[in-house]
Amino acid sequence: MIDLNEHSSLEMLQALPLWKENEQLLSRESAGESNMNLVLRINTNLRSVILKQSKAYVRKFPQIPAPIERIEIEHTYFQLLQGDEILKQYSPRILLYYPEEHILLIEDLGNGIDFTFLYKPASQLAYDDLESLSKYLNALHQLKLPNFPDNSAMKKLNHEHIFHFPFLEENGFDLDSIQPGLQELSLTYKTDHLLKNAISKLSKRYLADGDCLLQGDFYPGSWLKTTDGLKVIDPEFGFMGEREFDLGVFAAHLDLAQQEESVFKDFLQLYQHPFSMELLNAYQGVEIMRRLIGIAQVPVSLDLTQKKSLLDKARMLILT
Ligand SMILES: Nc1ncnc2c1ncn2[C@@H]1O[C@H](COP(=O)(O)OP(=O)(O)OP(=O)(O)O)[C@@H](O)[C@H]1O
Ligand SMILES: [Mg+2]
Structure with a gap:
């Protein structure tokens, strides 16, 4: 090669x-x-x-x-x-x-920018962009494509980094190198057996086949701001799964970017497909956690106290 x-x-x-x-x-x-x-x-x-x-x-x-x-x-x-x-x-x-x-x-969609600027303090997702994201997911989540490849190798890789690795006590990834104190904070969750059981159950749902096409990594790094509006790229984690996975990942990144609660509420007003709020919450919680204590970090602007309250919120989202 x-x-x-x-x-x-x-x-x-x-x-x-x-x-x-x-x-x-x-x-x-x-x-x-x-x-x-x-x-x-x-x-x-x-x-x-x-x-x-x-x-x-x-x-x-x-x-x-x-x-x-x-x-x-x-x-x-x-x-x-x-x-x-x-x-x-x-x-x-x-x-x-x-x-x-x-x-x-x-x-080439142009030398624009992706939406990771949202993680910077005081930046807001514009309503126009929220509308574009809802139009995209509305159209995507109604595609029934039984022959779409199962993408099982990429799902396996993602499974490891979403549901497993972040919650291992000894995984060799020193979170203090991201932020001093984060390693100790992470232990609260890594030793929480109730939480880990729930995550392990959820991971089996992620691995199972579903009936609707997902982008698979629906977060600000996959959205581009171009002169022709918002575009969505990088579907390498795409698969046929449960809509709640894309929705939960999206909601998690609005939290990580400290967006007002009303942003996701507005989105749900625009979203046209049925879904389970409980399942969405669970995927949202685990995505928050893996982005804060796993290897696939995003450039958030959060101090340790803010991370703790987000991790506690994530735990509740998973357990209730
Ligand atoms: N079609 C495109 N038009 C313009 N820029 C693009 C396009 N595709 C990718 N880029 C730029 O290249 C960057 C990397 O692309 P992409 O996210 O597809 O790569 P990747 O290797 O899968 O990234 P990651 O490691 O985040 O998964 C994008 O963030 C964007 O800045
Ligand atoms: Mg990629």
Whole structure:
């Protein structure tokens, strides 16, 4: 396999069978923040494109293996969404799929920003954007696609990092390196057997097959602000599951970003599908916890006291 990286030469990239006739590559740069895959923005004499290549490991941590077929999931997902009048407005077009090298060439949505600015103090999710997110999930969560790949390898990886690893007392991840005192705080939850039992039960629901297509990682890092409105990217964790999973993850990140309670209430007014609030709460709770005490941290602006109250809220969401 041709293992590309940010420093791969233009000659090497030009030699790949991805380009139009007479297309000359002019420059390449990293497209933005990313951990899992190689994501490049490539400028040519004809256009600007995004090249995404999955690897058999996590790009930023090559010692951690990761399912290389995740790019295929992304391809299938985006192709399906192009067939839907609403969802295609919120998605980049696929320009080319080169499965032999696990490369996807995607429409460049512009050098905009993702929504992780929401984690900064006093930033608010605009109502327009909330509406876009609701239109997206309304359209997505009604797709019945029995043949969508089960994505079981990525689910297994996510299962480990959502439901298991964060709650191990000895997992080798020193939370004090994130924030002094966080390690000790985390022990309250890591030693809570009632909580851990409930999480273990929930994890089995996550692993089971469901009947509705999920984005699978519906958080501000997967949303892009573009001149053409909000877009949703990075569906590599997509699978057929329970709607409450996408909803719970979304709600968790509104909490992590300290948004007013009314934001999610407004969202639920716009959301059109039936769901169980209890199940949504449970997924919300576990997502809050794994983002605060697991390895997949997000850039929150919370002191230790705020983290404790959010972790306590998360515990209640899971247990009641
Ligand atoms: N189609 C696109 N148009 C413009 N920018 C994009 C596009 N796709 C990705 N990017 C930029 O590249 C970044 C990384 O992309 P993406 O999230 O798909 O990669 P990833 O390796 O799966 O990331 P992660 O490790 O967060 O899962 C995005 O945050 C965004 O800034
Ligand atoms: Mg990703």
